[in-house]
Amino acid sequence: MSSLLPQLMLGLFNGACYALLSLGLAIIFGLLNVVNFAHGAFYMLGAFIGWGLLHYAGLGYWAALVIAPLVVGVLGVVLERTLLSRLYRLDPLYNLLLTFGLALILQGLFLAKFGSSGEIYDPPAALRGAWNLGFMILPIYRGWVMIVSVVVCLATWYVTERTKLGSYLRAATENAGLVQAFGINVPRMVTVTYGLGVALAAFAGVLAAPIFRVNPTMGDDMIIIVFAVVVIGGMGSIMGSIVTGFALGLVEGLTKVLYPPASSTVVFALMALVLLVRPAGLFGKAP
Amino acid sequence: MTARARPRRWRSEYTVFAVMTGALVVAPLVAYSGLLMTCMCMALFACAFNLLIGYVGLLSFGHAMFLGGAGYAAAHAAKVWELPPELAILFGTAVAAALGLVVGWLAIRRQGIYFAMITLGLAQMIYFVCSQAKFTHGEDAIQGVPRGVLFGVVDLANPAAMYGLVLVVFLVGFSIIYRVIHSPFGAVLTAIRENETRAVSLGYNTDHYKLIAFVISAALAGTAGATKALASQVASLTDVHWTMSGEVVLMTLIGGLGRFTGPVVGAFVVVCLEHYFAESSGWVNVAQGVVFVLCVLTFRQGMMGKLSAALRLPL
Numbered sequence: 135m136s137s138l139l140p141q142l143m144l145g146l147f148n149g150a151c152y153a154l155l156s157l158g159l160a161i162i163f164g165l166l167n168v169v170n171f172a173h174g175a176f177y178m179l180g181a182f183i184g185w186g187l188l189h190y191a192g193l194g195y196w197a198a199l200v201i202a203p204l205v206v207g208v209l210g211v212v213l214e215r216t217l218l219s220r221l222y223r224l225d226p227l228y229n230l231l232l233t234f235g236l237a238l239i240l241q242g243l244f245l246a247k248f249g250s251s252g253e254i255y256d257p258p259a260a261l262r263g264a265w266n267l268g269f270m271i272l273p274i275y276r277g278w279v280m281i282v283s284v285v286v287c288l289a290t291w292y293v294t295e296r297t298k299l300g301s302y303l304r305a306a307t308e309n310a311g312l313v314q315a316f317g318i319n320v321p322r323m324v325t326v327t328y329g330l331g332v333a334l335a336a337f338a339g340v341l342a343a344p345i346f347r348v349n350p351t352m353g354d355d356m357i358i359i360v361f362a363v364v365v366i367g368g369m370g371s372i373m374g375s376i377v378t379g380f381a382l383g384l385v386e387g388l389t390k391v392l393y394p395p396a397s398s399t400v401v402f403a404l405m406a407l408v409l410l411v412r413p414a415g416l417f418g419k420a421p
Numbered sequence: 422m423t424a425r426a427r428p429r430r431w432r433s434e435y436t437v438f439a440v441m442t443g444a445l446v447v448a449p450l451v452a453y454s455g456l457l458m459t460c461m462c463m464a465l466f467a468c469a470f471n472l473l474i475g476y477v478g479l480l481s482f483g484h485a486m487f488l489g490g491a492g493y494a495a496a497h498a499a500k501v502w503e504l505p506p507e508l509a510i511l512f513g514t515a516v517a518a519a520l521g522l523v524v525g526w527l528a529i530r531r532q533g534i535y536f537a538m539i540t541l542g543l544a545q546m547i548y549f550v551c552s553q554a555k556f557t558h559g560e561d562a563i564q565g566v567p568r569g570v571l572f573g574v575v576d577l578a579n580p581a582a583m584y585g586l587v588l589v590v591f592l593v594g595f596s597i598i599y600r601v602i603h604s605p606f607g608a609v610l611t612a613i614r615e616n617e618t619r620a621v622s623l624g625y626n627t628d629h630y631k632l633i634a635f636v637i638s639a640a641l642a643g644t645a646g647a648t649k650a651l652a653s654q655v656a657s658l659t660d661v662h663w664t665m666s667g668e669v670v671l672m673t674l675i676g677g678l679g680r681f682t683g684p685v686v687g688a689f690v691v692v693c694l695e696h697y698f699a700e701s702s703g704w705v706n707v708a709q710g711v712v713f714v715l716c717v718l719t720f721r722q723g724m725m726g727k728l729s730a731a732l733r734l735p736l
Contacts, residue, residue, distance in 0.1 A: 217718065221717065224721075226534055227533065231717050232713070232714060235711070235712075235713025235714040235717065239707050242703045242705070245702055247703075250702070359545075361541060362542040364538065395553055398553075399550065402543060402545060402546035402549075406546075409530050413530040413531060
């Protein structure tokens, strides 16, 4: 069982990525009623921007952690204004297909330029090495990712649940027309929300870059699992998606130790189980 | 729909069917028959998919699991169990139908986008199972699948015979879907698509209808996959991967959602484009993505939708 703790830590790290991504998906879905299929592609884009900044501009990890979400956020705002906003009146499936198309384009461009093997991105000097916690060795970088993602998740939760801006956001989720009638600029709020959601994905991408190889398909492996996370947690609650994200990462890590062949399917099996017992998801409102 | 319009609709749709059959019979004279067989299998696959999205309003993002799963089942049956081709195809179809029953039973508990995400997740699970299971040979795929002798009479090693079989399977599958759509059962499906609550209030158990439609769609997607595995003599992971599920959405979208001929045209366009664009990895994705975005933004009726409006014919 000596491999248990490291695997659990890796699981928690994956869980941190799931939480950050499903959080962004949940916010976007809440307000826009759009399932953002391009979320995985923005995550990949964030990682590549981080790598590119180091490679071409000599800007390191800390700069990337700020610049990548900004760039992706702006791209998200532009895409929302020019493309997504045209389809709000139609069946939400059309926006799902639109974002799927965007994901294919982004992924294809990077595949054509970089191939599928991937690039290596080292963690910054300050975060290399490991702490000896006595009962296990914890690579500093993983500890850092865990702390940062918990902080970011809680901050997002705080903003949406405890601030005035968040109350507008939640109100618009319930009834956008009414909120607009009160003089709040809902379309702008929608645009900003989409930008923030995809910026979170890019942030997760930079965090993940030093652990996984930065490669064009890293997003689509991730997005399908995150969709399952979202189905399990239900998209109704912010806290729900955070908790589910971390919990599923942990379950995956545990399965890797106990029965490795099932580790890639366990999340989907859990999804099927949840659908049987609680079709609305663990934290979802009944339909 | 008035009573007078009815006979005319019948005639024009028979014409469409006859033109399509005629074109496919002579097509091998001008085009490579291997490519045409892939086109027809994908066309049947897309028609089966269209039954769900176009007539019940359910977007399945996991249909590759039926295509690829049945492909593996048929290839295994033909190669290892040495079943004749007709039984191998039936076996593939049955496996897909059974899988469809389980997946559909789970997925119809949620609607709309959740349905899409659930089918995608379950399909990914099947993909991982296929990539790890022994009988699929993982990355190596099941290769050299014997085509066998149909009903003990027709040797399918003969390309013309194989082409004939694929053509017949495609036409039969297409007709089944046409009959389903234009039956009272199909009318209920359309009612569910238009307004599920109302269909429920009229006394229909919509979950039963959705599940039956899902199983029919899965089974026919399986027939397509099994036939494809015999025709190409390979069953590989490509057919179970989620990109295949995306591709079938694209075919249906280009051809026209909810048009009974739409997916056929869409499948031929997409398969041929991929064939001639060759394997420049990456750029194919970009091209598909661009077409997706353009279709969704500006071309939602699809090619057959446009044509149908221009010719004033129900296509």
